[in-house]
Amino acid sequence: MKLRETIAAAAVTLTLSPALALAQDQPWLKDRRYTEGIGIRTGDLELHPGVAAEFGYDSNFFRRAEDDQAASDDVGPVGSLRLRITPSFSLSTLSAQRQEVTPDAPPPDVEFRGGISATYEEFFPVSGMEKGKERLGQQRNIGGLLDANVTILPRRPWSGIIDASLGRTIAPSDLGITNESFRRVHADAGAELVWTPGGGLLDWRLGYRFLGTFFELDEFDSLTNMQHRLRTRGRWRFLPRTALIYDASLGFVNYPNPGSLPSSHPLRAQLGINGLVTSSFGLLAMAGWGASFYSSDGQAEVHDFDSVIGQLELKWYLTPNPSTDPEAATLALSSLSAGFTRDFQDSLLASYYERNRGYLKLTYFFGGRFLVIADGGVAANVYPVIPAGGATEEHPPWTDVRIDASLFGEYRIGDSLGVNSTLRYGNNISGTSLTPEGGGTSNSLGWQQFEAFLGVRWFM
Numbered sequence: 288m289k290l291r292e293t294i295a296a297a298a299v300t301l302t303l304s305p306a307l308a309l310a311q312d313q314p315w316l317k318d319r320r321y322t323e324g325i326g327i328r329t330g331d332l333e334l335h336p337g338v339a340a341e342f343g344y345d346s347n348f349f350r351r352a353e354d355d356q357a358a359s360d361d362v363g364p365v366g367s368l369r370l371r372i373t374p375s376f377s378l379s380t381l382s383a384q385r386q387e388v389t390p391d392a393p394p395p396d397v398e399f400r401g402g403i404s405a406t407y408e409e410f411f412p413v414s415g416m417e418k419g420k421e422r423l424g425q426q427r428n429i430g431g432l433l434d435a436n437v438t439i440l441p442r443r444p445w446s447g448i449i450d451a452s453l454g455r456t457i458a459p460s461d462l463g464i465t466n467e468s469f470r471r472v473h474a475d476a477g478a479e480l481v482w483t484p485g486g487g488l489l490d491w492r493l494g495y496r497f498l499g500t501f502f503e504l505d506e507f508d509s510l511t512n513m514q515h516r517l518r519t520r521g522r523w524r525f526l527p528r529t530a531l532i533y534d535a536s537l538g539f540v541n542y543p544n545p546g547s548l549p550s551s552h553p554l555r556a557q558l559g560i561n562g563l564v565t566s567s568f569g570l571l572a573m574a575g576w577g578a579s580f581y582s583s584d585g586q587a588e589v590h591d592f593d594s595v596i597g598q599l600e601l602k603w604y605l606t607p608n609p610s611t612d613p614e615a616a617t618l619a620l621s622s623l624s625a626g627f628t629r630d631f632q633d634s635l636l637a638s639y640y641e642r643n644r645g646y647l648k649l650t651y652f653f654g655g656r657f658l659v660i661a662d663g664g665v666a667a668n669v670y671p672v673i674p675a676g677g678a679t680e681e682h683p684p685w686t687d688v689r690i691d692a693s694l695f696g697e698y699r700i701g702d703s704l705g706v707n708s709t710l711r712y713g714n715n716i717s718g719t720s721l722t723p724e725g726g727g728t729s730n731s732l733g734w735q736q737f738e739a740f741l742g743v744r745w746f747m
Contacts, residue, residue: 343740352731365415377402405431451476529562600626663692
């Protein structure tokens with residue numbers, strides 16, 4: 288592979304991942320059920336300010352391989368202490384708990400929710416080669432997210448949803464081939480039309496979404512991409528506790544800069560069932576077909592994904608679900624989930640990669656004071672052949688094993704103060720190394736990373 292392509296390959300799935308998940312690394316910031324407290328009421332609005340501070344250790348921020356060999360003295364993992372400070376603020380129309388209405392009163396005409404957060408990160412390298420430590424110390428930066436969501440005529444037969452977000456992500460590459468973080472800006476906007484006739488037995492949605500990822504460094508201009516996606520989804524509840532669900536989407540992915548990757552039109556269509564077997568057990572099963580439809584544009588042969596996709600999940604509610612709707616879980620409903628997903632994603636190594644992941648997730652909220660979120664999984668990431676191009680030799684297909692695990696615990700002192708801890712482990716088990724065109728240093732795709740943080744959080 289060309290050296291530029293080898294460096295660019297390190298971004299892999301991160302370039303096309305949702306902006307929300309990327310811009311918010313902390314578990315409690317990804318889900319507002321965990322972020323917000325009782326809030327402050329101001330007229331018909333709720334205000335939710337908050338601030339958090341965390342300090343911990345990261346064994347391998349750049350996700351470098353242990354066995355990389357090079358003529359330079361800047362290889363191998365670099366361990367560091369990390370400081371994160373995160374102020375946040377959100378506002379919304381009144382929640383259901385605060386709406387002082389009679390049971391027969393109509394719902395509001397508009398529901399709104401918006402938020403802003405920023406995370407300042409500072410690094411204090413403690414192990415590794417000197418050049419690597421110096422480079423890591425220069426990664427201090429600020430990431431953040433601004434988002435808003437408006438629902439027009441909620442809980443009516445016809446309603447609409449408009450949402451948008453703008454985020455800046457400071458994160459490492461996914462395969463550890465480069466020594467820079469992938470600073471990038473994510474733009475995400477969409478609209479959805481919702482039809483819910485017959486008292487909610489049928490739910491049909493049709494929507495459009497734009498996703499843009501814009502890299503700040505000139506070195507990674509070729510990775511800048513824009514997506515347009517059309518999607519229809521919905522459900523039909525044919526039993527009190529069980530619904531037939533469907534989901535189909537067609538995307539248009541474009542890399543506008545010279546030397547970029549091929550454009551594509553990913554297509555996904557799935558049909559399944561989601562139901563409560565009992566008040567304590569839920570089942571989600573979906574299956575369908577996915578195809579990538581890459582455009583070769585006269586370049587080397589491009590391989591497409593064309594196979595089965597789907598998800599199977601069994602969920603046990605430690606607190607029985609009092610609702611007949613399996614999607615009506617709240618923070619108070621502790622649960623244990625086990626499942627398997629099969630899908631494909633764009634890859635900057637070999638057009639796409641196939642992902643087969645089994646996972647476990649536990650959410651436990653005890654006595655309104657102690658919250659535990661444990662999540663882990665093992666995935667087989669299957670890469671197709673990398674075709675030969677120019678002087679580059681064809682690279683045969685290979686499979687990486689990706690292990691991920693995280694544990695978040697928080698004890699809430701009163702209604703607005705929490706002390707928390709976050710542990711995270713990642714391991715990309717790979718026997719593959721990539722070599723630049725014409726020879727030179729080979730880059731192993733395997734890496735291992737451990738993170739541990741202690742923090743305190745004030746929230747309303």
